[in-house]
Amino acid sequence: MEVKEMKKAFQEAYGHEAEAVYFAPGRVNLIGEHTDYNGGFVFPCALSFGTYLLLRKNGEKHINFRSLNMPDVIKVSLDNLTTPLGGRAWANYPLGVFAQYVKRGIKFEEGFDIMIWGNVPGGAGLSSSAALEVVTAFAIDDQLKTNLTRIDMAKIGQKAEHEFAQVMCGIMDQFASANGKKDHAIFLNCDTLDFEHVPVKLEGVKVVISNTHSPHKLDSGAYNDRVAQCKLAVEQISKVRPIKFLAELTEADFKEVEHAITDETAHKRARHVVGEVQRTTDAVKALQAGDLETFGKLMNASHVSLRDDYEVTGPELDAMAEAAWKIDGVIGSRMTGGGFGGCTVSLVKDEAIDEFIEKVGAEYEAKIGIKPDFYIAEIGDGAKRVE
Numbered sequence: 358m359e360v361k362e363m364k365k366a367f368q369e370a371y372g373h374e375a376e377a378v379y380f381a382p383g384r385v386n387l388i389g390e391h392t393d394y395n396g397g398f399v400f401p402c403a404l405s406f407g408t409y410l411l412l413r414k415n416g417e418k419h420i421n422f423r424s425l426n427m428p429d430v431i432k433v434s435l436d437n438l439t440t441p442l443g444g445r446a447w448a449n450y451p452l453g454v455f456a457q458y459v460k461r462g463i464k465f466e467e468g469f470d471i472m473i474w475g476n477v478p479g480g481a482g483l484s485s486s487a488a489l490e491v492v493t494a495f496a497i498d499d500q501l502k503t504n505l506t507r508i509d510m511a512k513i514g515q516k517a518e519h520e521f522a523q524v525m526c527g528i529m530d531q532f533a534s535a536n537g538k539k540d541h542a543i544f545l546n547c548d549t550l551d552f553e554h555v556p557v558k559l560e561g562v563k564v565v566i567s568n569t570h571s572p573h574k575l576d577s578g579a580y581n582d583r584v585a586q587c588k589l590a591v592e593q594i595s596k597v598r599p600i601k602f603l604a605e606l607t608e609a610d611f612k613e614v615e616h617a618i619t620d621e622t623a624h625k626r627a628r629h630v631v632g633e634v635q636r637t638t639d640a641v642k643a644l645q646a647g648d649l650e651t652f653g654k655l656m657n658a659s660h661v662s663l664r665d666d667y668e669v670t671g672p673e674l675d676a677m678a679e680a681a682w683k684i685d686g687v688i689g690s691r692m693t694g695g696g697f698g699g700c701t702v703s704l705v706k707d708e709a710i711d712e713f714i715e716k717v718g719a720e721y722e723a724k725i726g727i728k729p730d731f732y733i734a735e736i737g738d739g740a741k742r743v744e
């Protein structure tokens with residue numbers, strides 16, 4: 358949908374023109390999975406698809422939330438911005454962001470009419486919720502001139518997710534949505550939040566996203582279980598060597614202390630995290646050296662570790678990655694995001710893309726019985742005001 362059409366829909370819904378239009382992107386993570394809440398590295402990039410937010414100040418004491426993707430209109434009083442809506446209301450994502458501003462001492466004197474439209478495929482693990490949180494944080498900052506940094510906006514989005522969606526996520530998705538840069542990935546240290554934009558100039562190679570169309574069920578509790586299992590590993594390791602995060606350990610350190618983890622599941626989870634942090638550093642170095650082959654091998658190893666040790670892939674993501682690995686022009690392929698469904702990300706040589714889509718699509722559909730979708734990723738900028 359064009360911005361023009363969104364503005365027309367806004368006018369029809371509210372009887373006034375929108376005063377401003379904002380955008381924040383979804384993301385795809387190239388490598389570094391389930392490392393963010395363990396103080397490790399991630400390497401995501403912002404996508405060209407994302408979420409738009411149109412608004413005008415309405416002179417009233419409430420906020421109206423509408424979305425062109427959802428049927429309901431949600432009206433929330435300015436006195437009630439810190440209370441989550443019941444059920445799984447979509448407006449909890451933007452409302453949760455308003456709540457964080459209130460908690461930081463910002464007073465809303467006047468309400469807004471808000472209209473959302475997004476084109477991140479829902480439930481695909483490409484961070485449609487982070488895009489919605491970050492676009493809201495960016496819009497509020499611009500409207501109220503609160504002068505927050507993009508890092509603050511990412512933190513606000515993450516807190517909204519914790520408090521209004523009960524997903525104890527790390528910072529990666531919101532950070533990528535706020536700080537993306539066209540044709541660059543973000544090499545982010547999730548402990549210090551130091552980051553570097555690394556050019557992703559792939560001669561003759563594309564980043565292909567394969568959607569399993571099996572919902573990624575991030576709010577199912579399995580994600581929060583992983584967070585808890587990592588915490589348990591930290592507690593047990595800390596009896597022999599005090600650490601705050603698993604990512605503080607090198608693979609050699611881990612060998613010395615792993616005996617302290619008595620819980621078998623926590624042990625496997627920790628082994629994944631320590632290995633994945635190393636793979637992410639190695640992958641970024643390989644990319645900077647133009648060594649895509651090594652990058653691809655690390656992507657494949659990441660998937661295997663997420664499958665065997667972290668156990669967040671499942672039959673759909675495994676079928677998709679296995680089908681991709683068989684194609685000659687595939688440099689690497691792995692699940693991306695939280696897992697349990699959603700998407701894989703693959704580096705595919707230009708000349709193999711048609712074959713990739715045809716063969717991976719056919720093999721996946723034969724095995725799983727769902728027709729997948731494929732997108733060639735365009736790496737875009739972070740949140741911005743469009744008009």
Ligand code: GLA
Nearest residue numbers: 390391526527528529694695
């Ligand atoms: C989800 C979370 C992120 C991150 C990934 C896994 O996308 O929102 O914080 O933990 O899963 O890497």
